[in-house]
Amino acid sequence: MAYRALVGCKFNKHIAMAMAALAWLPFQANADTTLSRIYQTRQIQLGYAPDKAPFSDLDEQKKPIGYAIDLCKTAVKDMGKQIGAEIQINWVRVDTKTRFDLMDVGRIDLLCADTTNTVERQKKYNFSYSFFVSGTRILMNKKYHVADINGLDGQRIAVIAGTTGASLVRYRVGRASIIAVKDLDEAWDLLENGKVDGIGYDDILLAERYARSKVAANQYDFLMDYVSVEPYGLMARKADKDLINMVNRSLSQLYFSKEIYRIYDRWFVNEARHIPVGHILREDFLTPNNYPAYP
Secondary structure, three states: OOHHHHHOOOOOHHHHHHHHHHOOOOOOOOOOOHHHHHHHHOEEEEEEOOEEOOOEEEOOOOOEEOHHHHHHHHHHHHHHHHHOOOOEEEEEEOOOOOHHHHHHOOOOOEEOOOOEOOHHHHOOEEEOOOOEEEOEEEEEEHHHOOOOHHHOOOOEEEEEOOOHHHHHHHHHOOOOEEEEEOOHHHHHHHHHOOOOOEEEEEHHHHHHHHHHOOOOOOOEEEOOOOOOEEEEOOEEEOOOHHHHHHHHHHHHHHHHHOHHHHHHHHHHEOOOOEOOOOHHHHHHHHOOOOOOOEO
């Protein structure tokens, strides 16, 4: 079943509450697991990326900060509660090229960044419940009063040549005029000068670009549809089910207590950016899941 169909379902509130209660039943790690080693040594290796704001970054003191970092810290704190002792975090710097290799050789136990959960990656790794949903969406000038993809009829939509999103937009949006450009800066320049009516690209990057522009805050808006859906999760090795289950217990508590919204707003709704919780992510908070990216 497609991701949108799954997260678009109506869920029983009592089931969600039961999930929250089950999340904190007494938990005992199996012997010889990564979680057992963490409990025994009272140390954990967390991977962070120094240039993935607002998910993972460094502050002025060169300490890891970010949305994913906060979630990892909360999970580690909850692990400490299980054994009645503080667990020391050893931060390990990763990048796009090294993150999987460092995970494979045991240098990191949990990856705290903007890692997309995909079907292919699930063959080798465990992903936590989704904590953010990115994807290709279309940012449009509000003057057209278009709510979704089906309402597009002849509008000019810029896409970034060579990206996955470009081919998906071409496939999904049949009645629009697709204009390929080299990068987001060129697309934004065309949009601000009225030479295109919208841009189809990663929504988080579009929102970041919009926040830095001089355009009026109410001039553009995203269409409701996701052309693609890319859920982000905290990642562990495939064998470390105990660890990822413990992480999910922590995330469940944040979601059902609604504390997650305070953490989310700290990083996404502030002076630097204004990216409110989307409707798919809101469903994920109500009914935690680790569905992979679609398509």
